[in-house]
Amino acid sequence: MEQRLRAEIVEIGRMMYNKSYISGGEGNISARLPDGSILITPSGLHKGLLKPDDMIIVNLDGERVDTPNAHNAQLKPTSELPMHLEAFKQRSDILAVVHAHPAHAVALSIAQIPIADDLVPEVVVFLGRIPVTPYATPSSEENAHAIRTTIRDCDALVLERHGSLTVGNSLMEAFMRLEMVESSARLAYMMALLEVDRPIPVAQLQKLHKQREQLLRTKLPV
Numbered sequence: 001m002e003q004r005l006r007a008e009i010v011e012i013g014r015m016m017y018n019k020s021y022i023s024g025g026e027g028n029i030s031a032r033l034p035d036g037s038i039l040i041t042p043s044g045l046h047k048g049l050l051k052p053d054d055m056i057i058v059n060l061d062g063e064r065v066d067t068p069n070a071h072n073a074q075l076k077p078t079s080e081l082p083m084h085l086e087a088f089k090q091r092s093d094i095l096a097v098v099h100a101h102p103a104h105a106v107a108l109s110i111a112q113i114p115i116a117d118d119l120v121p122e123v124v125v126f127l128g129r130i131p132v133t134p135y136a137t138p139s140s141e142e143n144a145h146a147i148r149t150t151i152r153d154c155d156a157l158v159l160e161r162h163g164s165l166t167v168g169n170s171l172m173e174a175f176m177r178l179e180m181v182e183s184s185a186r187l188a189y190m191m192a193l194l195e196v197d198r199p200i201p202v203a204q205l206q207k208l209h210k211q212r213e214q215l216l217r218t219k220l221p222v
């Protein structure tokens with residue numbers, strides 16, 4: 001399991017970089033291991049060029065609990081560790097956290113234009129709300145505090161002037177939610193340029209909300 005997750009983090013780092021969701025050193029990725037500890041990307045490395053042995057294991061207090069290897073002995077966990085740990089503490093249901101700097105989502109947060117969740121059906125059903133958390137200094141406890149309550153009810157959020165935070169039951173799910181956040185932000189950006197405000201009509205939206213409720217019910221643990 002751990003080796004598979006290490007390989008998946010490498011792959012997701014590469015996709016994040018290739019899709020321009022991060023510049024080389026930016027972004028961070030983590031996964032919850034079966035024993036409750038957290039496998040996480042190190043600070044300072046190019047996330048498009050990670051190797052499986054670069055990743056570090058910490059406990060929920062942020063203390064390193066792995067045996068360092070030749071690749072990661074000199075490395076430290078990402079400076080965004082407090083934010084990742086906060087997400088795992090608030091959401092016992094999730095297994096993965098992905099943080100990136102997608103440009104359209106960040107630009108809209110600076111412009112204070114919300115990423116509308118009522119433009120296309122996929123977002124309404126599969127993602128729901130995409131709230132923006134108030135600006136906080138990156139890599140600080142303040143940042144962990146900024147997401148504390150919002151992450152309880154949402155799988156994707158935007159950190160004002162900074163980036164995205166998406167969570168999921170797998171690394172791929174958290175990554176796919178990042179893709180959906182940025183594609184929604186791109187749409188909202190285009191709508192702003194076109195000066196068009198044309199959400200899905202309320203009656204149609206209600207049907208989609210029902211679909212989402214159904215989807216969430218089927219995902220609840222029995």
Ligand SMILES: [Zn+2]
Nearest residue numbers: 027138162163
């Ligand atoms: Zn960041």
